[in-house]
Amino acid sequence: xxxxxxxxxxxxxxxxxxxxxxxxxxxxxxxxxxxxxxxxxxxxxxxxxxxxxxxxxxxxxxxxxxxxxxxxxxxxxxxxxxxxxxxxxxxxxxxxxxxxxxxxxxxxxxxxxxxxxxxxxxxxxxxxxxxxxxxxxxxxxxxxxxxxxxxxxxxxxxxxxxxxxxxxxxxxxxxxxxxxxxxxxxxxxxxxxxxxxxxxxxxxxxxxxxxxxxxxxxxxxxxxxxxxxxxxxxxxxxxxxxxxxxxxxxxxxxxxxxxxxxxxxxxxxxxxxxxxxxxxxxxxxxxxxxxxxxxxxxxxxxxxxxxxxxxxxxxxxxxxxxxxxxxxxxxxxxxxxxx
Numbered sequence: 400x401x402x403x404x405x406x407x408x409x410x411x412x413x414x415x416x417x418x419x420x421x422x423x424x425x426x427x428x429x430x431x432x433x434x435x436x437x438x439x440x441x442x443x444x445x446x447x448x449x450x451x452x453x454x455x456x457x458x459x460x461x462x463x464x465x466x467x468x469x470x471x472x473x474x475x476x477x478x479x480x481x482x483x484x485x486x487x488x489x490x491x492x493x494x495x496x497x498x499x500x501x502x503x504x505x506x507x508x509x510x511x512x513x514x515x516x517x518x519x520x521x522x523x524x525x526x527x528x529x530x531x532x533x534x535x536x537x538x539x540x541x542x543x544x545x546x547x548x549x550x551x552x553x554x555x556x557x558x559x560x561x562x563x564x565x566x567x568x569x570x571x572x573x574x575x576x577x578x579x580x581x582x583x584x585x586x587x588x589x590x591x592x593x594x595x596x597x598x599x600x601x602x603x604x605x606x607x608x609x610x611x612x613x614x615x616x617x618x619x620x621x622x623x624x625x626x627x628x629x630x631x632x633x634x635x636x637x638x639x640x641x642x643x644x645x646x647x648x649x650x651x652x653x654x655x656x657x658x659x660x661x662x663x664x665x666x667x668x669x670x671x672x673x674x675x676x677x678x679x680x681x682x683x684x685x686x687x688x689x690x691x692x693x694x695x696x697x698x699x700x701x702x703x704x705x706x707x708x709x710x711x712x713x714x715x716x717x718x719x720x721x722x723x724x725x726x727x728x729x730x731x732x733x734x735x736x737x738x
Contacts, residue, residue, distance in 0.1 A: 486555025617709020
């Protein structure tokens with residue numbers, strides 16, 4: 400087993416430039432307006448010469464639209480295969496369909512949730528999220544910042560295709576000369592699709608396996624008792640079935656080899672974070688009070704607060720499911736305490 404991660408491609412692609420990694424597969428790197436400032440997208444040869452399929456689309460912005468036009472000069476885009484519905488992955492699916500005629504391929508769970516979030520339908524609203532975080536102890540100032548930020552999902556994904564091609568768990572997608580097996584993962588998103596090609600020895604891992612940062616794993620307001628962290632850990636264990644020399648293409652960070660070591664690191668990381676929460680919870684604590692414990696810093700930025708709150712609750716729910724903590728709901732607040 401590889402005990403350190405290997406990064407075989409040290410040079411990053413320039414904006415709008417497609418860099419070939421293996422025959423028939425190219426790497427695009429697009430900017431993001433967040434602390435996590437980039438996303439990796441992938442072009443797969445798909446049929447006749449000059450025909451390519453995209454894996455993920457990028458955030459909706461004019462800069463990325465221009466970069467796509469540059470990257471696709473002289474090529475025909477056959478389809479957009481989206482790993483999941485977060486704005487940096489799905490944001491330009493409608494535009495790529497309108498501009499280049501590329502239909503969207505995605506799992507049903509991701510497509511339907513995206514439609515609900517864009518429409519702010521039923522409980523899938525910013526207001527519901529804010530009320531959920533308030534119950535978990537988030538202070539008035541940071542709640543106000545989230546309210547002022549509004550429906551940030553709709554900024555990154557202003558429109559969606561009216562139709563899509565549904566991807567199922569275990570599907571084999573034929574793209575050009577190669578077969579890609581769909582590996583569904585949970586915890587980060589409802590129905591995240593990673594793609595594995597045994598012929599090329601490549602895993603397009605999306606956000607399920609990142610080399611340097613840990614994937615955000617949140618509890619969301621519409622499923623408050625969920626245990627997404629356990630779902631995530633169980634999901635990444637499925638990657639252990641793949642050869643350890645598989646080239647992993649993550650959505651953030653550089654391509655790497657060393658699946659087994661990275662899965663081990665992530666298990667260790669989350670176990671350490673869970674262990675760190677036990678001592679403070681000898682007295683009842685809210686998730687908001689535990690953010691500095693979990694992340695070892697305060698987090699004022701609204702975008703990062705959203706991630707931090709969801710992930711703090713995920714760790715606490717995991718400990719509750721393990722019967723190490725119990726939840727107390729009283730006086731409009733949710734707290735956790737050692738059993």
